[in-house]
Amino acid sequence: MAITLTQLLDKMFAGDEVAVARLMTLVEREGKEVGPILEALAPRLGNAFTIGITGPPGAGKSSLVDHLAALIRKAGKTVGVVAIDPSSPFTGGALLGDRIRMSQHYLDKGVFIRSMATRGSHGGLARATKDVIKLLDAFGRDYVLVETVGVGQTELDVMGTTDTVLVAVVPEAGDGVQVMKAGLMEIADIFVVNKADRDGAARMQTELSLMLELKYSNRPAAEADRPLWRIPVLPTQALTGVGLKELFQAIETHHQFLIESGELGRRRKARRREELLSRVEYEVRRRLTIKSRTDTAFAHFLEEVSEGKIDPQTASTKILESSVLRE
Amino acid sequence: MAITLTQLLDKMFAGDEVAVARLMTLVEREGKEVGPILEALAPRLGNAFTIGITGPPGAGKSSLVDHLAALIRKAGKTVGVVAIDPSSPFTGGALLGDRIRMSQHYLDKGVFIRSMATRGSHGGLARATKDVIKLLDAFGRDYVLVETVGVGQTELDVMGTTDTVLVAVVPEAGDGVQVMKAGLMEIADIFVVNKADRDGAARMQTELSLMLELKYSNRPAAEADRPLWRIPVLPTQALTGVGLKELFQAIETHHQFLIESGELGRRRKARRREELLSRVEYEVRRRLTIKSRTDTAFAHFLEEVSEGKIDPQTASTKILESSVLRE
Numbered sequence: 001m002a003i004t005l006t007q008l009l010d011k012m013f014a015g016d017e018v019a020v021a022r023l024m025t026l027v028e029r030e031g032k033e034v035g036p037i038l039e040a041l042a043p044r045l046g047n048a049f050t051i052g053i054t055g056p057p058g059a060g061k062s063s064l065v066d067h068l069a070a071l072i073r074k075a076g077k078t079v080g081v082v083a084i085d086p087s088s089p090f091t092g093g094a095l096l097g098d099r100i101r102m103s104q105h106y107l108d109k110g111v112f113i114r115s116m117a118t119r120g121s122h123g124g125l126a127r128a129t130k131d132v133i134k135l136l137d138a139f140g141r142d143y144v145l146v147e148t149v150g151v152g153q154t155e156l157d158v159m160g161t162t163d164t165v166l167v168a169v170v171p172e173a174g175d176g177v178q179v180m181k182a183g184l185m186e187i188a189d190i191f192v193v194n195k196a197d198r199d200g201a202a203r204m205q206t207e208l209s210l211m212l213e214l215k216y217s218n219r220p221a222a223e224a225d226r227p228l229w230r231i232p233v234l235p236t237q238a239l240t241g242v243g244l245k246e247l248f249q250a251i252e253t254h255h256q257f258l259i260e261s262g263e264l265g266r267r268r269k270a271r272r273r274e275e276l277l278s279r280v281e282y283e284v285r286r287r288l289t290i291k292s293r294t295d296t297a298f299a300h301f302l303e304e305v306s307e308g309k310i311d312p313q314t315a316s317t318k319i320l321e322s323s324v325l326r327e
Numbered sequence: 328m329a330i331t332l333t334q335l336l337d338k339m340f341a342g343d344e345v346a347v348a349r350l351m352t353l354v355e356r357e358g359k360e361v362g363p364i365l366e367a368l369a370p371r372l373g374n375a376f377t378i379g380i381t382g383p384p385g386a387g388k389s390s391l392v393d394h395l396a397a398l399i400r401k402a403g404k405t406v407g408v409v410a411i412d413p414s415s416p417f418t419g420g421a422l423l424g425d426r427i428r429m430s431q432h433y434l435d436k437g438v439f440i441r442s443m444a445t446r447g448s449h450g451g452l453a454r455a456t457k458d459v460i461k462l463l464d465a466f467g468r469d470y471v472l473v474e475t476v477g478v479g480q481t482e483l484d485v486m487g488t489t490d491t492v493l494v495a496v497v498p499e500a501g502d503g504v505q506v507m508k509a510g511l512m513e514i515a516d517i518f519v520v521n522k523a524d525r526d527g528a529a530r531m532q533t534e535l536s537l538m539l540e541l542k543y544s545n546r547p548a549a550e551a552d553r554p555l556w557r558i559p560v561l562p563t564q565a566l567t568g569v570g571l572k573e574l575f576q577a578i579e580t581h582h583q584f585l586i587e588s589g590e591l592g593r594r595r596k597a598r599r600r601e602e603l604l605s606r607v608e609y610e611v612r613r614r615l616t617i618k619s620r621t622d623t624a625f626a627h628f629l630e631e632v633s634e635g636k637i638d639p640q641t642a643s644t645k646i647l648e649s650s651v652l653r654e
Binding site for chain 2: 034035039046056057172268269270272273276279280281283284285288302305306308311313314316317319320321325326
């Protein structure tokens, strides 16, 4: 390319938005550049406060993100937005409809928006998302908002990389038990009952609060000496902006709590360790996939596994005891 | 233990249900027995027809599974049911409320039910579920029904291991775009619009059908010469059983299609290959976790990663080039 990676990185560190976007594309493509990029970012990480926003489809997450971005800007801070959109089976591209709403920020250099497609997942998306968050952090954004649709392993992985997790639900989502079944109770730092003008909103809020009380009273003994964060359950109407200031305030309060309790450091340490493990896993898959195309003996071995002649468990042990994984 | 693994396997092959349940517990615990168990199962696999049932929380999947199990029994066939229940943050156990409904099958030896908790996931659940399905297959079940809640990476992984995927939605789930956003369009072989007596059911059916037409007309060129399966969109009322016979018929029709088109073989081959890759990934994580407890030099290295002194990408490469992964 006409520009070297070092030049691109320098441009980004100098505040060039086009350079950030190009670097994001590089980490999404998962090429050889990822390693050097991450190495270059490493000394500049940890200044952004990252906020994850998740919940079932239709919970109004995009509107919440939109308002939060505006409030962050009003507070004189910069923001990066990462939105994970499932890819369409028709075009292979992302469904960007929701993002059109963000167009009020289009001319504001203090808001950087990136949509990620979920195409070709397998941990790849979660990993690429983490790298994009790092790029925004190293780019100097004060806040990074990460929006995911639904709650599955990828979403949980992504939420696991943010400092504060906001879970949005709507009265129609069913009752508190459904929220619990979806695993949302475990990850929420703040609950938002959006579309709070609808039937059942008050009941939803009460149910969530009761279930949270139950959660506190069943706290594991190992955590008993750590300060307890009481998860707020906030009503909002994201379309009209009702309750959004209170929500932003709650996020700031949680931020303070994380710092003062030492929890922020603990979370970030655990996160880096987890990131290492998942990167090794990913690299293993990548190397095996390449080997299957370039090494005929290994390709033959894989074919025997595909045909059921060698069971996957035995094959896995063989691979780990061999030197196949070394490059 | 008083009984050896070989004896346990022999008991299972002789039809002992208690032995199957104990073997399931062993694969869930992910101990040393997993390898030998899978090796023993390998020659007995591939006879069960596996059906995945997924969709958003509240779509009535448990009721659908319940009815399908009854219809399979009526057809004189045996069935195994694997239900993935998210674990409760309170007890660490599975939420088994929905399963109580299955009690009509309690005394029927032709129905074997297993609930899996989602606790401590990270691919572990998907892998354990695949092993449990294999146990039911090797146990001689004609059908295996696998029910998952929600749609995330784990659910997609699990659905990827079944022969037919049934996606259940309800009119309240929003519109077809939401279904598409949740990635359900890509995995469905059969759509069920459950609670079809509610408002919006007809509209939901029409929308899904239209989106499917769009999908067919945008078929990748590479698949153009393969026979096309036209995904049915079936209305059901699982609580009362309306539409269930038609659903079972559609499953049987898809089964025939898979066999006649050669797609069944193709899917199973791809599945075994994928299983190998994910087993290697899992084993890598397991070995590193053990090493972090037993090898002080490696523990120190991990600590430096946790503190941000070594970036995860560099550390990952170092691990793969070392002999840390060998046991």
